[in-house]
Amino acid sequence: MTYDVVVAGAGPVGLMVAGELALRGVRVLAVERLAEPDLTIKAGAINVPTAEALDRRGLLPQLRAAQEAVLELMGFAGRQLPRPAGHFGGIWLSSDDLDPSFAADRGPAAQVAMLSQAEIERILAEHATARGAAIRRGTALTGFTQNPDRVRVELGDETIECGWLVGCDGGRSLVRKLAGFDFPGTDPIITGHQAIVEMSGAESLRRGWNVTGTGVYVHGPIPGRVLTVEFDGPPIDRDAPITAAELQASIRHTSGVDVTVQRVLSATRFTDNARQATTYRAGRVLLAGDAAHVHSPFGGQGLNLGIGDAMNLGWKLAAEIQGWAPAGLLDSYTTERHPIGAWVLDWTRAQIAIMKPEPYARALRGVLADLAGTEDGATYLAASVAGLRQRYDLGGEDPRVGRSAPEIVLADGSRLADHLHGGAGVLIGTGQLSAGQLSAGQLEVVAGDVPGMLVRPDGIVAWVEGDGDLGEALRRWFGSTVVETVAV
Numbered sequence: 001m002t003y004d005v006v007v008a009g010a011g012p013v014g015l016m017v018a019g020e021l022a023l024r025g026v027r028v029l030a031v032e033r034l035a036e037p038d039l040t041i042k043a044g045a046i047n048v049p050t051a052e053a054l055d056r057r058g059l060l061p062q063l064r065a066a067q068e069a070v071l072e073l074m075g076f077a078g079r080q081l082p083r084p085a086g087h088f089g090g091i092w093l094s095s096d097d098l099d100p101s102f103a104a105d106r107g108p109a110a111q112v113a114m115l116s117q118a119e120i121e122r123i124l125a126e127h128a129t130a131r132g133a134a135i136r137r138g139t140a141l142t143g144f145t146q147n148p149d150r151v152r153v154e155l156g157d158e159t160i161e162c163g164w165l166v167g168c169d170g171g172r173s174l175v176r177k178l179a180g181f182d183f184p185g186t187d188p189i190i191t192g193h194q195a196i197v198e199m200s201g202a203e204s205l206r207r208g209w210n211v212t213g214t215g216v217y218v219h220g221p222i223p224g225r226v227l228t229v230e231f232d233g234p235p236i237d238r239d240a241p242i243t244a245a246e247l248q249a250s251i252r253h254t255s256g257v258d259v260t261v262q263r264v265l266s267a268t269r270f271t272d273n274a275r276q277a278t279t280y281r282a283g284r285v286l287l288a289g290d291a292a293h294v295h296s297p298f299g300g301q302g303l304n305l306g307i308g309d310a311m312n313l314g315w316k317l318a319a320e321i322q323g324w325a326p327a328g329l330l331d332s333y334t335t336e337r338h339p340i341g342a343w344v345l346d347w348t349r350a351q352i353a354i355m356k357p358e359p360y361a362r363a364l365r366g367v368l369a370d371l372a373g374t375e376d377g378a379t380y381l382a383a384s385v386a387g388l389r390q391r392y393d394l395g396g397e398d399p400r401v402g403r404s405a406p407e408i409v410l411a412d413g414s415r416l417a418d419h420l421h422g423g424a425g426v427l428i429g430t431g432q433l434s435a436g437q438l439s440a441g442q443l444e445v446v447a448g449d450v451p452g453m454l455v456r457p458d459g460i461v462a463w464v465e466g467d468g469d470l471g472e473a474l475r476r477w478f479g480s481t482v483v484e485t486v487a488v
């Protein structure tokens with residue numbers, strides 16, 4: 001079998017990249033060193049851009065079902081919960097404090113937030129496979145070489161030739177190291193644990209987030225879930241198995257409660273190493289997800305950031321491979337995604353700064369808690385957590401340009417998101433629109449009784465009526481042929 005692209009790593013981001021490429025008919029192989037999916041407890045929530053991305057690929061029903069299962073576990077089955085407003089370093093935000101217009105232009109995907117990383121990976125694996133991506137588990141990338149035309153990927157004794165390699169192989173990415181990407185940033189100061197355990201004495205632990213004199217501990221919301229943060233430096237050995245004794249000591253240290261941990265059901269260790277590749281492309285090698293950026297998990301941003309990378313990269317790389325990419329399209333992947341990644345690194349650093357068990361941090365935390373209780377403060381923080389402030393600098397005056405498209409329902413009852421399921425961009429509007437023979441998966445032209453809007457395949461608004469020239473926008477994102485074949 002010949003592949004256009006090999007994706008190293010089938011975590012959430014590798015699976016999303018593979019799905020995005022396969023959706024457009026690109027021959028893609030994802031190799032994953034683990035023989036079975038990793039069910040370790042990690043991300044427990046998604047933000048709005050991630051939910052919208054999956055909605056735009058037809059996966060909203062699966063997301064809702066997965067969230068329902070989590071709510072059942074939490075004892076809220078069948079109840080319509082408002083989307084949680086989130087927290088900043090454990091300072092909880094109340095949805096009652098938010099600007100009444102908060103997220104008002106978002107659609108039903110914005111109501112989905114609570115689901116586990118393992119479930120997201122299951123949904124993405126099914127989706128990618130159904131679209132034709134090949135996923136080989138139990139197969140590690142061990143090396144590669146590239147020349148201007150091809151990449152030779154080594155999988156142990158086997159070699160595969162392909163056009164492109166995408167490194168989605170996580171924070172300690174071999175692809176990143178072998179390709180020589182610079183990875184500057186700040187060194188870690190914490191050791192964190194997240195686990196689901198069976199323990200006695202838990203009734204004395206306070207539920208929710210607790211910043212104490214010795215660190216942080218979080219108890220709940222699902223039974224047996226604990227998260228601890230200690231500020232005594234990074235773990236000595238990130239790979240050592242996590243024992244009941246280690247978790248027990250950490251919970252006791254941060255909470256002062258003498259729990260006894262009997263059994264570890266799932267556990268992960270993390271730190272706050274915050275680094276980012278200076279570019280996400282080196283020739284025919286690209287990085288996405290944790291391979292491109294690492295940071296602490298506070299505020300639940302990592303998986304979301306990686307899904308955003310995948311959504312941005314997928315259609316651009318497919319366009320490059322299929323020969324219709326306008327000049328500079330693929331490099332706009334770094335230009336657009338790097339600033340979002342840099343923002344996330346700082347967002348997580350700021351939370352570490354206010355969680356430190358020392359008087360200056362405690363004072364700053366108090367100030368921020370006051371601000372978080374105001375409408376402007378709560379709205380700013382909640383919009384940041386939810387990913388609603390993300391915008392690519394695409395030029396243009398209209399504030400919608402560069403942002404995730406708003407919810408639009410057409411006269412026939414279809415939603416804009418429905419028209420994005422096939423992976424094409426969408427030109428929607430009131431004028432007499434007609435489409436000629438556009439390349440498969442490039443652009444769908446939808447006449448509708450709404451103001452004109454050009455939406456890229458990743459759901460980002462590229463043009464709105466009354467703000468700039470449509471022809472220019474079409475040329476910029478879809479190439480010259482599209483302008484000739486779309487009559488507006």
Ligand SMILES: Cc1cc2nc3c(=O)[nH]c(=O)nc-3n(C[C@H](O)[C@H](O)[C@H](O)COP(=O)(O)OP(=O)(O)OC[C@H]3O[C@@H](n4cnc5c(N)ncnc54)[C@H](O)[C@@H]3O)c2cc1C
Pocket residue numbers: 008009010011012013014031032033034038041042043044045046117139140141142168169170171173174193194268269270288289290291297299300301302303304305306
């Ligand atoms: C405690 C904790 C809580 C978190 N909570 C959240 C949250 O609430 N929200 C959020 O958005 N994010 C959260 N995150 C972050 C999130 O888990 C990561 O950002 C996300 O897993 C990154 O996905 P990825 O696909 O880039 O990398 P990974 O998930 O690390 O996947 C990389 C994959 O590559 C494979 N691999 C590695 N090397 C090779 C190789 N040489 N060949 C083949 N395969 C290879 C690995 O086995 C792995 O499956 C949390 C993380 C932790 C630790």
